[in-house]
Amino acid sequence: MQNLKPILEQYPDGKREYLIPILQEIQESEGYLSQKSVIEVGKYLNIPTSKIFGVATFYNQFRFEPQGKYHIQVCRGTACHVLGSSTVLHEMERILKIKAGSTSRDGMFSLEVVACIGACGLAPVININGEFHAKVTAASIQQILDQYKNTSPVDSEENQSNS
Amino acid sequence: MDFTIEINNEQVPVIRGELLLDALNRNGIKIPTLCHMKDRMPTGACRICVVENKTNGKLITSCSVPVEEGMHIDTQSSSVAEARKTIVELLLSNHPDDCLYCVRNKNCELQNLAEELHIDDRRIRGQKNDFHLDVSSTSIVRDPSKCILCGRCVSVCEDVMGVACIDFTYRGSKSIIGTTFGKGLNISSCINCGQCIMVCPTGALTEKNHFSEIQDALANKKKTVIVQYAPSITVSLAEEFGMEAGLDINGIMNAALRKLGFDYVFDTSFSADLTIMEESAELIQRVQKGGIFPMITSCCPGWVKYAEEFAPEFLPNLSSCKSPQQMMGAIIKSWFAEQNNLRSEDIYSVSIMPCTAKKFEAQRxxxxxxxxxxxxxxxxxxxxxxxxxLYGVDIHKLDPEITDSPLGARSTAGKLFGASGGVMEAAIRTAYFKLTGKELLKFQIKELRGFAGRKETIIDVDGLKLGIAVVNGIANAKKLLDEIREGRNDLHFIEVMACPGGCIGGGGQRIGASMDDLIARMKTLHQTDAKESIRVSHKNPEIIELYRVFLGEPLSHTSHHLLHTHYMERSDVLK
Incomplete structure (x- = not known):
């Protein structure tokens, strides 16, 4: 975990209403909300960590695990849904043995569900580290993932977790 | 009464500002509730208490809406009945169908509502959730799949206990009452008080049961199984068998315990007297040698864990005395074992407590x-x-028996431990005697009795003015600690009990007890104190004997070894 001081210092009077902006900044800089960060924010704002976790899990935007080497976004927008993105997501979860919102144990892949990413013509679409994969089917997922397993990430520095 | 409102076509007097629910209840109309907690901020979360506002035909939650002039309320309209029924049907739609296997069977608010609202058909079938059982805690088991998200546990944990180790997490159909990061309760800041169990309408929160271990021990011929019971048990057990609240069935309980197969039956009130001997000696030592003040009691394991987590700077203030449960345990496995030629490993020591945190304490x-x-x-x-x-003992047909000797006699001071203020009263009686050589003229310290969250008084001990405070409900303790942190220095001795009212309101007591029941329990303890002759711990003959033959004197080397302990800061819990 990095030092949270520069972030917390921007909110010198430590009021409760700063909770969400603080969490957003931490996620921005760390990529996720670590246990230690949550504890430190709790101390700073004098809010029990259970409450912080309650607030953070209410919103889809917060992550509690570092992103994988490859971050997979599965689009669950309307067009993708109609063309079978729920099967894609389930197959993805099955192969990676993780649920959406978490990261595989080896740190290679993390999975996220997103609403429409504006590529409805390519539905069902997934995005892996910025690369789009069009018309994905349950059958094609293994092949796509294998592709990444065997290569180094395109822009590893940007996406690699700093845990 | 300030004005009238129309309820079911009748004019009914109401008080300005009161909640509609209170007005309805007072006027003989029962309204079902789930999330509602008396004297707590209404949340209106479950909506089961809806009634119809005839003026606009809308359904309103009576628990959260205050009465207004000109109100026309219908509590029996078809839309009210339909709404209530649907709410319960929806709650049942994802609820596990295992009532027969649930510890709350026949004592479940959801089950009762389903019956009262005549739910006889499975109209709505929902997806069952697959939340994991949390068995990580030594005291409390959480089964989120039985949770109906009423939020009563969250409220009591935060507002009454000041702990807030659980909260609503996630959203919508994935909502779950959980700890920080969904971790086990054991690494949360939970103090094991069990007040969440007391308010849970279903079986989502229960105690970790120690049934099978005890059954095994009772069946094991090589084990000598010894039982002790806390002062408050004798005045609350009767309710579990349909008898009146506050009835003291001490003698019958002794008989029942022997029928269950326990080899020796002891009263924890005896070791409460022992605690008083040690604790009052510690107080006197601090007075005479200039120790740390205020001294704070340490009998309540919920409070002790709270202090370790949230108030570690006060740990030196805590009395080093073990709780009565642990003192009894230590004496049984040392002196008593030796006297009876038993090896301590062949003794199985059971305690019956009004408390879930005692399960935690026992395994520290x-x-x-x-x-x-x-x-x-x-x-x-x-x-x-x-x-x-389970053992088929009919307690209605038992004749009273007395406890075993020599760890069974008690003073009424030890018995007072069961109610808030009791430890303090007992300690003051003995400390007063030890300091002045005289007994306190009137034994009762009325200022310290009752259910108020905080009680304070000054005791004059031959010119030495001792500032005394008694708090129950950790949130009240927290406020007092904050005052001390800010410089308050007129207090010498503080009693803290985690549960409201003390152990009579403990997290291990009967679920569903009313405030009147608690008052009755407390009254019985105070009556016992008023009518018996040995009213101070230092006059308990078996205590005097134990010091004579074994311990020597309070704070002796043997006492320190067996009866005193230390505390540790818990910075590693998720708080």
Missing amino acids: EEMTSKGISDVDAVLTTREFARFIK
């Missing part, structure tokens, strides 16, 4: 000696009642 590392626990298993009042039923 500091409460063991050479790897052997002072107390092996702890039963709550509820478990004890189930135990009696």
